[in-house]
Amino acid sequence: MRRSAGNATTTALSLAGVVGLVVLGNHGAEFDLQQTSYATREDCLNDWGSDESCQPVDLSHSGRPVYYGPRYYWDPARGRPVVVGADGSERVAMNARIGAGGSRTGHSSFAGTFARGGFGGIGRGIGSGHGG
Amino acid sequence: MERLRAAPRPDYARRVESQGLSFHAREGYWTEDACYRLTAEEVDTLEAATAELLALYDEALDRVIEQGRLGELAVPESFHAALAASWRRRAPSIYGRFDLAYDGRSPPKLLEYNADTPTSLLESAVIQWTWREDMHPDADQFNSIHERLIAAWQALPEPGPVAVACLADNEEDWVCSAYLLDTLVQSGRGGEMIELADIGWDPQQRWFVDDLDSPIRQLFKLYPWEWLMREEFGPHLLECRTSLIEPMYKAACSSKGMLALLWEYFPAHPNLLETHRTPGRLASFARKPLLSREGQNVTLVEDGVTVAEEDGVYGAEGCVYQALCPLPSFDGAHPVVGSWVVAGEPAGIGIRESRSLITTDQSRFVPHYFQPPASRSHP
Numbered sequence: 058m059r060r061s062a063g064n065a066t067t068t069a070l071s072l073a074g075v076v077g078l079v080v081l082g083n084h085g086a087e088f089d090l091q092q093t094s095y096a097t098r099e100d101c102l103n104d105w106g107s108d109e110s111c112q113p114v115d116l117s118h119s120g121r122p123v124y125y126g127p128r129y130y131w132d133p134a135r136g137r138p139v140v141v142g143a144d145g146s147e148r149v150a151m152n153a154r155i156g157a158g159g160s161r162t163g164h165s166s167f168a169g170t171f172a173r174g175g176f177g178g179i180g181r182g183i184g185s186g187h188g189g
Numbered sequence: 190m191e192r193l194r195a196a197p198r199p200d201y202a203r204r205v206e207s208q209g210l211s212f213h214a215r216e217g218y219w220t221e222d223a224c225y226r227l228t229a230e231e232v233d234t235l236e237a238a239t240a241e242l243l244a245l246y247d248e249a250l251d252r253v254i255e256q257g258r259l260g261e262l263a264v265p266e267s268f269h270a271a272l273a274a275s276w277r278r279r280a281p282s283i284y285g286r287f288d289l290a291y292d293g294r295s296p297p298k299l300l301e302y303n304a305d306t307p308t309s310l311l312e313s314a315v316i317q318w319t320w321r322e323d324m325h326p327d328a329d330q331f332n333s334i335h336e337r338l339i340a341a342w343q344a345l346p347e348p349g350p351v352a353v354a355c356l357a358d359n360e361e362d363w364v365c366s367a368y369l370l371d372t373l374v375q376s377g378r379g380g381e382m383i384e385l386a387d388i389g390w391d392p393q394q395r396w397f398v399d400d401l402d403s404p405i406r407q408l409f410k411l412y413p414w415e416w417l418m419r420e421e422f423g424p425h426l427l428e429c430r431t432s433l434i435e436p437m438y439k440a441a442c443s444s445k446g447m448l449a450l451l452w453e454y455f456p457a458h459p460n461l462l463e464t465h466r467t468p469g470r471l472a473s474f475a476r477k478p479l480l481s482r483e484g485q486n487v488t489l490v491e492d493g494v495t496v497a498e499e500d501g502v503y504g505a506e507g508c509v510y511q512a513l514c515p516l517p518s519f520d521g522a523h524p525v526v527g528s529w530v531v532a533g534e535p536a537g538i539g540i541r542e543s544r545s546l547i548t549t550d551q552s553r554f555v556p557h558y559f560q561p562p563a564s565r566s567h568p
Binding site for chain 1: 388
């Protein structure tokens with residue numbers, strides 16, 4: 058048989074329902090996402106306390122890596138930073154020493170200021186189907 | 190291969206809508222008042238031809254890159270090295286679709302390869318399958334697309350979710366993307382839908398980011414590579430850490446220029462049509478832009494006389510001239526067999542037919558089935 062009947066029964070889904078299930082990134086829109094860059098790994102660890110929170114990024118031409126702490130927002134109710142993962146998951150950073158005012162050693166920036174709209178222009182201009 | 194009249198299921202509109210085919214009524218796209226019946230041998234023929242064409246494309250792409258001919262495929266020069274690298278490391282691919290002319294008698298002939306952004310996926314994988322379950326429960330269908338898509342997502346080397354991006358204002362693209370997201374969810378990997386224009390660029394960390402500024406580590410884009418390359422964010426494709434699916438080498442495979450190179454590399458191959466980059470060598474031909482979609486700007490010429498043509502916005506990069514291969518006619522309908530490839534393997538077919546000789550986005554989808562030989566036991 059070209060196709061197993063058992064698997065086929067899994068396909069009858071409401072796609073609209075599926076879309077609703079998988080929207081990620083529920084960090085809470087009322088908070089500003091921030092991220093801090095550090096010149097040294099030690100500075101980063103001092104704020105965040107763990108290696109996994111301090112990832113080196115080779116910025117191509119800089120010659121040495123910059124260390125980025127996690128993306129987070131400050132939760133005044135908890136009095137703690139809340140780390141937001143790439144998949145939208147959240148966890149309270151219990152071991153972090155970073156405060157409400159941000160880092161004393163790193164450079165903080167809002168993580169919501171990226172350029173957008175750089176894709177899609179040709180397709181919108183053509184206006185017909187983009188598949189085939 | 191036969192075209193049969195069929196009685197539609199009384200509730201077919203509700204059924205297909207519940208499965209996500211929201212545009213079934215547009216231009217009579219899905220009416221299930223006809224179907225195709227194939228033999229098991231014909232299915233074997235289509236499956237073998239698909240595997241053969243995949244092998245031809247692999248070998249041709251090796252040669253194109255080795256010979257520095259990506260420019261002939263309208264790939265911008267700044268992307269040649271990155272495209273070659275994506276091919277050498279065999280960056281993961283999920284799917285593609287060969288469009289074949291096939292009448293059940295002659296060998297299937299390749300019309301074109303929708304390697305990058307094929308649609309009609311939901312109807313091929315799911316809608317026609319449930320039609321078969323309802324109408325021909327004892328028959329079979331050349332269709333393992335759904336299971337193979339799920340397995341393909343599971344087999345991606347990088348862990349984590351995949352963002353699925355398209356232009357939200359195109360219903361057909363949206364439905365196809367939503368179905369792919371469905372398979373991502375069923376694979377256990379998960380993902381999110383994102384409008385292409387909402388994709389952001391993080392210049393410090395070199396990620397594309399989603400609408401919540403989260404890094405997109407893996408991005409499936411139902412949007413042609415040749416457009417991505419030429420848009421404002423195009424240069425970022427050369428430095429980004431985001432893995433794109435389909436991979437960059439599909440920009441070469443989906444160019445109609447490959448049809449001419451295939452003929453040059455494998456002349457007179459039974460699954461290929463004679464194709465050239467320059468006019469004058471064929472009296473009857475289909476002129477196809479290197480980069481075009483849904484039949485736009487295709488012109489059919491028979492013995493020097495134009496017999497069909499479609500308007501469109503493509504053609505600036507040049508054309509190929511492919512020997513005219515009149516589609517077979519069944520009750521005045523001209524079917525094209527879309528033969529799906531998932532993760533590098535033949536996966537099933539979907540048949541679209543039209544009254545004109547050029548298959549466009551106005552064609553109809555017609556389900557199929559075949560009767561397996563009695564000697565074959567089902568697993």
